[in-house]
Amino acid sequence: MSEISDSPQPAGGTKIPVKIVVAGGFGVGKSTFVNTVSEIEPLRSEATMTTASAEHDDLSHIAAKTTTTVAMDFGRVALTPEIVLYLFGTPGQQRFQFMWNELSRGAIGAVILADTRRLGDCFAAVDYFEARNMPFVIGINPFDGRRTHTIEAIREAVQVEDHVPMLYCDARERGDVKNGLIALVELALMRERSKTHA
Amino acid sequence: MIEEAEVGVDEIDADADAETGRLIRPYAMTGGRTTIDTDIGLETQIQASSRASQHLGAYRWETAKVVELVQTPMALIEVAARMEIPIGVARVLVADLVLDGAVVLHEPAKTQNFASLLERVLDGVRNL
Numbered sequence: 117m118s119e120i121s122d123s124p125q126p127a128g129g130t131k132i133p134v135k136i137v138v139a140g141g142f143g144v145g146k147s148t149f150v151n152t153v154s155e156i157e158p159l160r161s162e163a164t165m166t167t168a169s170a171e172h173d174d175l176s177h178i179a180a181k182t183t184t185t186v187a188m189d190f191g192r193v194a195l196t197p198e199i200v201l202y203l204f205g206t207p208g209q210q211r212f213q214f215m216w217n218e219l220s221r222g223a224i225g226a227v228i229l230a231d232t233r234r235l236g237d238c239f240a241a242v243d244y245f246e247a248r249n250m251p252f253v254i255g256i257n258p259f260d261g262r263r264t265h266t267i268e269a270i271r272e273a274v275q276v277e278d279h280v281p282m283l284y285c286d287a288r289e290r291g292d293v294k295n296g297l298i299a300l301v302e303l304a305l306m307r308e309r310s311k312t313h314a
Numbered sequence: 315m316i317e318e319a320e321v322g323v324d325e326i327d328a329d330a331d332a333e334t335g336r337l338i339r340p341y342a343m344t345g346g347r348t349t350i351d352t353d354i355g356l357e358t359q360i361q362a363s364s365r366a367s368q369h370l371g372a373y374r375w376e377t378a379k380v381v382e383l384v385q386t387p388m389a390l391i392e393v394a395a396r397m398e399i400p401i402g403v404a405r406v407l408v409a410d411l412v413l414d415g416a417v418v419l420h421e422p423a424k425t426q427n428f429a430s431l432l433e434r435v436l437d438g439v440r441n442l
Contacts, residue, residue, distance in 0.1 A: 131359060131387065131420075132420075132431070133357035133358065133359055133389060133420075134357075134431070134435055135356070135357045153442060159391075159392060159395035159396065160395060161391050161394045161395040161400075161401055162394075162400050162401065163400060163401045163402060164400050164402065185400075190391055190392075190395070192389070192392070193442065195434070195435055195437075195438025195439060195441075195442075196434055196437070196438045198434075199431075199434055199435060199438055201435070201438070201439075202356070202357045202389060202391070204356070204391075218356065219356065221355065222355060222357075224432065224435065290442075294439065294440075294442050297439045297442070298436070298439050298440060301432060301435050301436045301439055302436060304432055305429060305432040305433060305436060308428050308429045308432055309429055
């Protein structure tokens with residue numbers, strides 16, 4: 117485990133932080149993805165959201181609020197001497213959307229991981245980033261490394277448009293993770309350029 | 315009234331510290347505040363300023379710990395994780411330090427040409 121004292125960095129160097137969200141269903145490999153490229157031991161952080169829940173209040177007048185705690189894993193890697201990339205693995209369930217809002221603010225975009233055995237788990241994330249017009253790519257994390265379906269077949273199953281990059285992305289493989297990140301940044305750059313030239 | 319409440323919190327801190335050092339409820343650190351005007355992004359880099367040492371003696375342990383952590387720049391979320399406190403609590407502690415001038419924030423460059431930043435990011439990712 118990382119201790120507080122284990123990260124001596126060059127003093128005085130302020131870096132430009134950029135971030136990429138790694139989304140997807142429970143257990144799809146988000147933390148593994150982050151771990152594969154992070155240069156620090158991935159850290160876990162928690163955010164809490166308190167919501168009034170009057171409708172669930174019938175049995176007890178004491179518990180008038182529910183607190184949702186969401187844990188997310190994150191890692192970081194220096195891309196250049198000036199730029200540091202933060203990767204956030206975030207839970208995919210709809211009820212954690214308050215966290216997605218926070219995470220996606222200022223993000224380059226998202227790598228949405230999907231598992232061919234449970235493709236439906238990625239729909240919430242796809243809908244979310246599509247609705248906000250944020251760049252995203254879909255990485256198919258092959259269970260046990262077996263690439264049993266063609267990307268075309270998976271694309272048809274998930275019903276995402278052709279312009280959304282989709283690729284096999286074994287979260288344990290550095291090369292695959294890197295390719296996923298490259299695909300996302302290329303997409304974001306392409307969209308940014310078309311914006312400025314429009 | 316407010317002063318009394320703060321004394322109470324300090325007493326809780328001291329008692330918890332004496333026993334295990336980790337029994338303090340996170341929100342006691344911030345006097346119960348979890349929202350503030352300052353909107354610090356998760357990846358915003360926090361760095362101790364040259365004035366930090368002037369204040370250090372007056373800070374409670376958790377605030378002093380933040381200052382210690384950010385002697386070299388560190389993202390808000392990393393401060394929260396390393397201190398094992400919720401992000402909202404870390405945000406309040408850091409915001410107070412900003413008001414004191416003890417830390418400075420380095421926000422993601424918003425004015426910079428985003429396309430040129432992305433080009434550099436792309437080069438960096440390719441070289442991973």
